[in-house]
Amino acid sequence: MKKLFLILILLFSFAIFAEEEEEATGDISGSDLNPVVRGLNFKLAGGILAYVGKAGGSNAASPIGTAFKFNMGYDFNINDAMVIGAALSIGKLQYNVRPNDADGLDQNYKDSPWYEHYSPLSVGLDIDLTWLINPRWEFGAVIGFDYYAFGKTYKSGSTTKTNDGNIAVGGGLIFEYYTYTRRFSIGTSARFNYIIDFDGMSIMVTPFMKYSF
Numbered sequence: 001m002k003k004l005f006l007i008l009i010l011l012f013s014f015a016i017f018a019e020e021e022e023e024a025t026g027d028i029s030g031s032d033l034n035p036v037v038r039g040l041n042f043k044l045a046g047g048i049l050a051y052v053g054k055a056g057g058s059n060a061a062s063p064i065g066t067a068f069k070f071n072m073g074y075d076f077n078i079n080d081a082m083v084i085g086a087a088l089s090i091g092k093l094q095y096n097v098r099p100n101d102a103d104g105l106d107q108n109y110k111d112s113p114w115y116e117h118y119s120p121l122s123v124g125l126d127i128d129l130t131w132l133i134n135p136r137w138e139f140g141a142v143i144g145f146d147y148y149a150f151g152k153t154y155k156s157g158s159t160t161k162t163n164d165g166n167i168a169v170g171g172g173l174i175f176e177y178y179t180y181t182r183r184f185s186i187g188t189s190a191r192f193n194y195i196i197d198f199d200g201m202s203i204m205v206t207p208f209m210k211y212s213f
Contacts, residue, residue: 035135035178035185036212037083043071045189047206049093055200058098059112065095067204071126075212081132083140091122093148100154113154113200115162120151128174138176142189145169156199168193168202176210185210 049065050056056063073087097114124147130140146168155161170193178185186209193202 033180033182036183037132037138037178037185038075038077039213040074041072041085041087041210041212043069043073043087043208043210045069045071045091045206045208047188047204049095049202049204051095051200051202053201054111055097055113055198055202059109059114061096061098065093065118067094067122067206068092069122069206073126083130083132083138085126085128085130087126089122089124089126089144089146092119093122093151094119100159110159113156113198115152115154118151118153120148120165123147123149124168130174130176136178138174138178138185138187140174141171142174142191143169143171144191144193146193148195153195153198153200155197163197166198167196169196170194170202170204183212185212 046066046068049067050063051060051065069089069091071087071089073085075083075085077083095118097118098109098112099114099116100109100112124145126142126144128140128142130138132138148166148168149164151165153163153166155163170191172189172191174187174189176185176187186207188205188207190205191203193204194200195202
């Protein structure tokens with residue numbers, strides 16, 4: 001949890017610093033700076049991760065883990081109100097679990113899908129379709145395809161066969177606010193993921209900060 005709080009504090013502090021800097025040097029007319037809502041962008045996101053079903057509950061050493069992602073993408077304006085975005089992502093997940101110890105150790109979690117502590121590298125593709133509610137606020141849907149590498153789990157229904165990596169497919173909602181710093185926006189993504197061949201499900205909520213060129 002300390003890592004999560006540190007990520008959130010860094011994101012918030014950086015956004016505040018950038019906004020104050022732009023306001024101090026920007027628009028001499030005193031009018032609002034027009035936001036940049038399309039083009040190449042970089043996004044930094046960090047938040048919480050929680051697995052549900054067999055993966056969660058008594059098989060979790062900690063009920064909530066952390067997720068950290070860095071995205072590079074491009075936003076296209078379909079019309080004045082609709083934006084479609086695509087981004088490649090790389091990140092790190094951390095979830096403390098009780099591994100399956102079917103060999104009869106003191107704590108035996110034979111139903112656990114976890115082979116070891118789950119700290120995979122995440123590489124993926126995110127696609128979102130959003131609507132500009134007004135010139136500052138944006139709301140829409142996001143889908144994602146991720147590969148979790150270096151995070152070993154048991155295959156669904158097995159206590160001997162393992163996955164060296166897992167493919168996750170998910171979708172959810174995204175909210176975004178374009179700040180008066182013009183190129184900076186902040187928001188939150190909430191996503192539900194299904195992990196294939198592990199038969200697990202996860203919920204990921206990640207506040208983010210984005211810079212658009």
